[in-house]
Amino acid sequence: MAEAMSPPGPDIICTEVAKTFGDAPAQVEAVAPLSLTFAGGQMTALVGPSGCGKSTLLRMIAGLEPPSEGAIRMGDESPQAMQRKGALAMAFQDASLLPWRSVQGNVALARKLARQDADPDAVAGMIARVGLAGFEQARPAELSGGMRQRVAIARCLVTQPRILLLDEPFGAVDELTRARLNVELPPLWQASATTCVMVTHSVREAVALADRVIVFSSRPARVVGDIAVPDASRSDRVAQLALVDQVSAALSRGWDETGPEARQAAQ
């Protein structure tokens, strides 16, 4: 594989990044000032309670949402510069396929948007690698939820991005499909040493896929846990269960510190 030989993706460096929504009286602080570095070529998972601001952080990294404070760099470049180079890709919670384009059309669109040559072989190859050979001409409406997510992943990877952002990409599919996608798809981006950041609700998914798990408190997001996942744990069920426990403990700690009970107690 050509991408296996490419250098790892750049580090993502967030410096004092914060986000507030709305104007003065009705202001909502989604992300409290955060400084984090996501190592190049690694997969980092972000977990935290619903609405804690982790998706907002991901959107800021993607350059879709400007930070209210602080800065985000990818190596030496801004997210916008990476966008223009076609070096970024993102999978959304719903597959966000364009309904009037076939599977092939949706995947090919990413290459066009990223200003790359059409390369029908690369498109066909990527569709085959996500397990959808034979469905090239199907419309999104004719596919199951799991198949649509496979198309979304193929669309992300066909441009060979340096940064891959996943916003709960398997959140809308059933448990069994999710488990299968978790086994089949990650090797596709692990091979290319892409820098990955994934938002997920599933602690097990985070531990199974990521090299590092960052746990956030409820809104505004603060880091309450930063747990490395050693490679050795992948084949060791006991080590994995211990990590799941560790992440879960951090999650409930974050909830206790900032949750509704704590806020009530503070008043």
Next chain:
Amino acid sequence: MTALARHDLARQALGVLAVLLLWHLAAQAVLGSYMLSGPVAVATYLAEHHALIGRALWVTVQNAGWGFLAGNLAAILLVLVVALLPRMRVIVAAIALVVFCLPLVATGPVLRVLYGPGPGPQITLAALSVYYTTFIPLLVGLRAAPASWFDLMRLYGRGAWTTFVQVRLMAALPYLMAGLQIAAPAAFLGAMVGEFTGAERGMGVLSIRAMRALDVDATWAIALVAAAVSMLAYGAVGALARRLSHGRPDILMATAPERARGNAMLRGAGLAGVTLLVVLALWWVAMEAFDLSRFFAKRPDDLWRFLVTAPGAEGNRAALWAASSQTLVQVVPGYLAGLALGAVLAMVLVLVPWLAGAVLPLAIALRSVPIVTTAPLIVLALGRGSAGTITIVAVMTFFPALVACIQGLRQAPGQALDMMRIYATSPLMRLWHAQIPAMLPAFFAAARMSVPAAVLAVTVAEWLATGRGLGALMAMTASTSNYNMLWAAIVVVAAGSCLGYALVAWLERAVFSRVAPEQLRG
């Protein structure tokens, strides 16, 4: 063919036979009363005059086709202007509404003088009667895409142009097709009204001639042919839309009213003021730019003199006021009755689903029949008094309201209905608590769009038949070249329609702010 399809076909064939039989019996019952002509008489007339009707139909179809093209192109251009200059949206939409509210029966004669002989007025009226119903859904359609599709474009550093081509245009296609479908019969209506006003050939000319001669068979035959062609055009564009587009918009034209920043009343008044100024300026500039003779192309200041400063202005105002009030007492009851009947029948159909299967296809088909084709029939049947006019207005509002309300009632979330079923609530309770609230946006959208339609219907009826009200005033002043009064009537009708539209929009706001404030958030 599946068994189900065969069953459907058999049922439809039975329905058609039943209608023909009823029609025949009714015609026998009122034989010799100049009201109704039976299927045999109509068929005989068509067989004897097929060459004449064929020629007239070809002329009208051509005019309607050119108008359809021109009007829809204009709508697309207007939407592009709004897409490029989003700040202009509200004012462009307001001016588009004013132009749509110009009464066709009066613009027809003015255009006739302007163009001279030829198909100019017919094509222009056809264009005028289609552009608004394409403009509005297209406006909604351009914004009808989930946020993540726009994110996808930005993710690759792409700007407004790529987003427009890859997302907005395609997402808007179903809305465009829905607009074009409504436009197809509307173009036919516009062309026929254009032919009423001094054309030499076409279905409109035949229709007027048949009515004047009290030729009942001819009136019915022409109306039915025109109605059939309109329904065919409606069906053909619908079939094309199903082939081309990837989905159908849920509710047509159910645009939530604008979100008001600050005082809604003040904002409304401001918009009305700006619109008035722009319209007056456009009017004056258009007249001057083409150097049109003041004899028939009146300017705002001519009307000011005619209605305010000139000797006899008081009499002019009184005549205008008398005609307006005559029209108002016909249009308001007809409009309200049509809306109410449409909404009530929709609810009945939801409560009695098997009835819906029989009524809905008929209602959708009849909605596509332009009023000018059937108005002569209603006049024949109900006479030239108020009953006929009010019925025409009611029919004009009834079908769009019925179809919109049924679509709206079906928007009720399935899970909410299931939740109520778990508590064994009655169908009436479900209707009241889940389905009627879900119906309101579609109902109000239909109510707003029906205002200009009702005004068009009442003026056509007055003009063709009753000899009273603004429609008759416009017909008379056009034929006596009293252009001051004609233009004054045009202004009154357009302003009245816009006012009615604004009134319904205000009511819509008031209702939503009580029952569904989330609908008002932009």
